[in-house]
Amino acid sequence: MSLLSAIVPCYNEEESVSIFYEEFIKNEAYLKSKDIDFELIYINDGSKDKTAAEVKKLHERDERVHLVSFSRNFGKEAAMFAGLEKAGGDYVVFMDADLQDPPSLLPEMLEALQDHDSVATRRVDRKGEPPIRSFFARRFYRMMNRISQTEMMDGARDYRLMKRQMVDAILSMKEYNRFTKGIFGWVGFDTKWIEYENVERAAGETKWSFWKLVLYSIDGIVAFSTMPLQIASFAGILFCIVAFAMMIFVIVRRLIFGDPVAGWASMVCIMLMTSGIQFLCVGILGQYLARTYMEVKKRPIYIVKEEI
Numbered sequence: 001m002s003l004l005s006a007i008v009p010c011y012n013e014e015e016s017v018s019i020f021y022e023e024f025i026k027n028e029a030y031l032k033s034k035d036i037d038f039e040l041i042y043i044n045d046g047s048k049d050k051t052a053a054e055v056k057k058l059h060e061r062d063e064r065v066h067l068v069s070f071s072r073n074f075g076k077e078a079a080m081f082a083g084l085e086k087a088g089g090d091y092v093v094f095m096d097a098d099l100q101d102p103p104s105l106l107p108e109m110l111e112a113l114q115d116h117d118s119v120a121t122r123r124v125d126r127k128g129e130p131p132i133r134s135f136f137a138r139r140f141y142r143m144m145n146r147i148s149q150t151e152m153m154d155g156a157r158d159y160r161l162m163k164r165q166m167v168d169a170i171l172s173m174k175e176y177n178r179f180t181k182g183i184f185g186w187v188g189f190d191t192k193w194i195e196y197e198n199v200e201r202a203a204g205e206t207k208w209s210f211w212k213l214v215l216y217s218i219d220g221i222v223a224f225s226t227m228p229l230q231i232a233s234f235a236g237i238l239f240c241i242v243a244f245a246m247m248i249f250v251i252v253r254r255l256i257f258g259d260p261v262a263g264w265a266s267m268v269c270i271m272l273m274t275s276g277i278q279f280l281c282v283g284i285l286g287q288y289l290a291r292t293y294m295e296v297k298k299r300p301i302y303i304v305k306e307e308i
């Protein structure tokens with residue numbers, strides 16, 4: 001008999017916890033027919049509502065439900081990592097609590113896993129999402145694939161089924177700044193993609209504000225590309241060349257036409273522009289330095305308060 005571990009990160013999902021369970025359990029007959037046992041690991045990411053109590057209720061009904069509660073909100077990335085560490089299964093799957101990762105796809109995914117190392121899902125549309133968010137998300141993936149060697153699929157969900165080998169590979173990446181969408185690509189292995197239409201949240205509301213997503217995208221860029229640093233260096237070289245050319249131009253003009261006092265406005269523009277670029281480059285450097293700082297501290301990725 002083999003074991004399937006389902007990891008469900010939850011942050012203020014009191015309404016979704018049991019709805020999710022009911023939906024997931026519909027696969028029980030299928031799993032049994034394939035001789036697969038399952039464990040359902042809810043990671044309570046510092047919820048401020050009754051998420052933990054809801055999971056405990058489920059645990060009393062069904063031994064296969066587990067709960068790991070964090071001491072505070074560490075973010076979905078930390079929750080996913082904790083889930084992987086706790087999961088004992090031969091197969092591991094990540095699923096959102098809000099049913100946006102439909103558990104009904106599991107049989108299809110398990111079938112596909114027969115001749116692949118992992119089965120990932122992507123949504124083919126972004127129905128129900130604010131248009132601005134979709135626009136920037138698309139731009140982000142476009143840019144990411146250009147500036148990073150690691151491939152990232154637009155519309156990819158974190159809903160992914162993996163074999164043990166891939167799970168161990170991901171666990172070997174202990175970095176503090178985690179960007180799982182990149183990590184999945186980075187570890188490689190052969191992945192089958194399954195597409196489905198976007199499903200709207202079953203209950204509750206999204207935990208991602210636009211600003212949180214912007215910061216998350218910067219995490220992704222810094223974690224999987226050093227291109228911004230290269231761009232900063234090239235900007236420096238470019239500006240030196242331009243400055244040198246200007247110098248020659250000014251000297252030659254002085255020798256030919258004398259020195260009329262003019263050009264104050266253009267001077268100010270040039271100064272503002274160059275100092276702006278300088279700040280930008282220092283900022284880019286700072287982004288990398290800040291992440292390096294956090295990595296060097298080697299803080300734990302999450303802290304567990306309670307485990308059932």
Ligand code: UDP
Nearest residue numbers: 009010011045075076079096097206207208
């Ligand atoms: N989540 C989490 N910690 C967080 C934010 C979100 O564990 O800090 C969980 C959340 O409970 C849900 C999943 O991550 O199960 C996806 O979050 P959400 O549905 O809010 O994101 P969206 O689907 O809108 O992108």
Ligand code: MG
Nearest residue numbers: 096098100201
């Ligand atoms: Mg969701």
